[in-house]
Amino acid sequence: MDVEIVATRGCRHRPNLERELRDLGVPFRVLYVEDHPELIEKYRIRHSPNLIVDGKVVARGQPCEATLRKLLGLPPEG
Secondary structure, eight states: OOEEEEEOTTOSSHHHHHHHHHHTTOOOEEEETTTOTHHHHHTTOOSSOEEEETTEEEEESOOOHHHHHHHTTOOOOO
């Protein structure tokens, strides 16, 4: 599974999303739209952050942990 966070450098929610993914043990990379402006059109970026899994936008904004688990096919907490 290829997981990317596409965000602006000033996005205040990006660090939270990174922390959630680390806590879930999900490897990911961060791509900043300032460095990759082509991603704005490719993924129709209008807000930040965006979670991309295997080349598809699965979440825009900060999903909660339960939603992240579901989107990534991880078992529910508990």
